[in-house]
Amino acid sequence: MAAPRGLRARHVGTSRAGTAVARLRLAVRRTLAELPAEAATAPVVVGCSGGADSLALTLAAAAELPGRVRAAVVDHGLQDGSAAHAEAVVTALTGLGVPAAVHTVVVDGPGGTEAAARRARYAALHAARPDPHSPVLLAHTLDDQAETVLLGLGRGSGPRSIAGMRTWDAPWARPLLDVRRTVTRTACAELGVRVWNDPHNDDPRFTRVRLRHEVLPLLEDVLAGGVAEALTRTAAQLRDDGDALDALADRVRQDAEHGPDLHAAALAGVPPAVRRRVLRAWLRDAGVNDLTDLHLRSSDDLVGRWRGQGGIALPGGLDLVRRDGRLVVRRAETPRPGGG
Numbered sequence: 001m002a003a004p005r006g007l008r009a010r011h012v013g014t015s016r017a018g019t020a021v022a023r024l025r026l027a028v029r030r031t032l033a034e035l036p037a038e039a040a041t042a043p044v045v046v047g048c049s050g051g052a053d054s055l056a057l058t059l060a061a062a063a064e065l066p067g068r069v070r071a072a073v074v075d076h077g078l079q080d081g082s083a084a085h086a087e088a089v090v091t092a093l094t095g096l097g098v099p100a101a102v103h104t105v106v107v108d109g110p111g112g113t114e115a116a117a118r119r120a121r122y123a124a125l126h127a128a129r130p131d132p133h134s135p136v137l138l139a140h141t142l143d144d145q146a147e148t149v150l151l152g153l154g155r156g157s158g159p160r161s162i163a164g165m166r167t168w169d170a171p172w173a174r175p176l177l178d179v180r181r182t183v184t185r186t187a188c189a190e191l192g193v194r195v196w197n198d199p200h201n202d203d204p205r206f207t208r209v210r211l212r213h214e215v216l217p218l219l220e221d222v223l224a225g226g227v228a229e230a231l232t233r234t235a236a237q238l239r240d241d242g243d244a245l246d247a248l249a250d251r252v253r254q255d256a257e258h259g260p261d262l263h264a265a266a267l268a269g270v271p272p273a274v275r276r277r278v279l280r281a282w283l284r285d286a287g288v289n290d291l292t293d294l295h296l297r298s299s300d301d302l303v304g305r306w307r308g309q310g311g312i313a314l315p316g317g318l319d320l321v322r323r324d325g326r327l328v329v330r331r332a333e334t335p336r337p338g339g340g
Contacts, residue, residue, distance in 0.1 A: 291314075
């Protein structure tokens with residue numbers, strides 16, 4: 001991703017930058033205007049791989065926020081020459097006036113390569129923040145949002161997943177969720193910078209790649225276009241609905257909580273959609289992670305279908321039981337195979 005001779009970061013802010021760059025700068029400006037005051041005025045980190053989306057966002061942010069932006073280049077170590085590539089991205093960004101550094105991570109753990117890489121990347125970006133209030137700008141586009149919604153639909157992950165990514169989910173800010181990938185590529189062309197095309201973005205072993213190159217184009221053809229935009233509108237509507245239900249669930253939880261427990265009677269007349277939100281938040285705060293839909297619905301049965309049944313086995317060696325009219329999380333009395 002070597003920078004063409006003579007290119008300087010100041011060019012990003014000139015009228016010669018073109019309409020695509022101007023649109024990205026406006027997206028950054030609008031996103032920052034909606035952040036909490038501490039985040040909106042703190043130093044900004046941008047995750048940059050050297051691809052068109054993240055490179056265009058980095059340069060647009062640097063032009064919009066002179067002196068406040070630094071780039072974090074994460075080396076996942078998953079490809080031959082990844083370290084050299086990461087250093088080349090840092091060199092190019094530095095030449096364009098954007099301070100940058102490489103953050104090397106180890107990709108391992110459950111969930112496959114994609115999930116493990118995402119966890120490692122987010123941890124590195126979080127650690128790269130120079131200030132506790134610093135936002136991290138991520139270059140997810142409208143196309144990425146559409147893919148996320150489709151993944152959630154296909155996996156039956158529920159409304160939270162189908163609602164997609166948020167523009168602000170501290171410390172993550174996503175200014176480009178209303179911007180198509182074609183705009184970021186046009187912006188890079190306007191600036192005269194070369195971009196890196198990650199081979200993983202064309203590797204059909206990854207589900208998201210097949211969605212991008214096979215499923216979405218087919219849907220666009222069958223439904224006569226506009227599918228990506230329609231999916232993102234659906235996500236926005238679900239986020240609005242989810243926020244309203246979450247606010248209601250918070251009020252119900254306040255009435256139902258009794259110390260560390262929940263009064264079952266206070267939940268009995270609550271609609272299931274709200275009740276399960278109460279249970280999800282309460283169980284997570286009690287240290288229960290990796291909740292599945294089956295866990296949640298079984299837990300809800302202790303209220304909505306109570307008939308004296310026994311406790312529910314939860315992840316992490318925990319049980320949920322109903323005792324004296326209260327829901328109680330406790331350590332499992334009998335060790336389970338594999339410690340779960």
